[in-house]
Amino acid sequence: MKGDHLQRLPAIKAAKKIIEKHFPNCDGAILAGSVVRGQESSTSDLDIVVFDQKLPASYRESFLELGWPVELFCHNLESYQAFFKSDCERARPCMPRMIAEGIVLKDNGIIAGVKLEAETLLNSGPEKWDASIIKLKQYFLTDVLDDFIGTLNRSEAIFIAGTLAELAAEFVLRTNNRWIGSSKWIHRSLVEFDKDFAGAFTEAFDLFYTTNDKSKVIHIVKEILEPHGGRLFAGFYLGKGSSDN
Structure with missing residues (x-):
């Protein structure tokens, strides 16, 4: 993989192509991670959250495509909420943060509601220690x-x-x-x-x-x-x- 980052497509363009190829009928997709925070480096990957109501359960998958390491976080329209709950209980809001800060790659009308859920959780903060x-x-x-x-x-x-x-x-x-x-x-x-x-x-x-x-x-x-x-x-x-x- 050495030097691959020099030839790879820009992050958003690559992410959109990946969604078009692998999830053309999904309900929504978001690009998150360092590439959207302005912290991209030669080892950065594409963190892509996919929402597809046809998926029976959530799953995670990693692969190489278009010169990028890609990490997919795939959910139906309910499964992401279990990750929200688990992350908040651990006080490590990985999934809410990814969704709140993410750039929309595709949206059939569901992303605004999911982003609002994520932002509400982040703004509320974790449960206080007694x-x-x-x-x-x-x-x-x-x-x-x-x-x-x-x-x-x-x-x-x-x-x-x-x-x-x-x-x-x-x-x-x-x-x-x-x-x-x-x-x-x-x-x-x-x-x-x-x-x-x-x-x-x-x-x-x-x-x-x-x-x-x-x-x-x-x-x-x-x-x-x-x-x-x-x-x-x-x-x-x-x-x-x-x-x-």
Whole structure:
């Protein structure tokens, strides 16, 4: 595939040709992903959501066509709602975001309603954490922070830092009623929440990875915990016959 991106068709044109070829009678189709966010790179693919009332169930398929890696997310006019529900329960709104931000490739009159559903979910934010969940997450974040502070093994610290970054990002986002993500979407979610904080967060972990200096990571994680009482160890319990600590 090396060099294929130099010959491939423009994203929207390629996506429309794919729909015309594979789903000429579908009810609607949307192009989503990095190519519609202005973040296209040589490794970008075409994320295409297809709606076809004749499909018995949803499915996902990947293939190469017109110089592009293509990922299809195929649904009938009801199956996408289960993905909306699952994504929102995980606080990772992959499908709602794809549909809300997507460019319409084809529409037989159904896309506006689906987009409105997606936008409503995104604007509502995830379900708020209650006090017991915050305390549980606070405890486990403290535990990983303590491991990070205490280890003298550089190799272990590298992996602990990865876990710490994910848990810290999740904690600050969810306690502020914001959506989370995985991989590159961790950073994107932090930027959407607070661009300056995202920069400081990234800088802290970059400093550790490049110089082994833990100080800024420790400082920023403590700051994240501070509004909720700081690090939590003594007095925490789980499964002791009470639903609340």
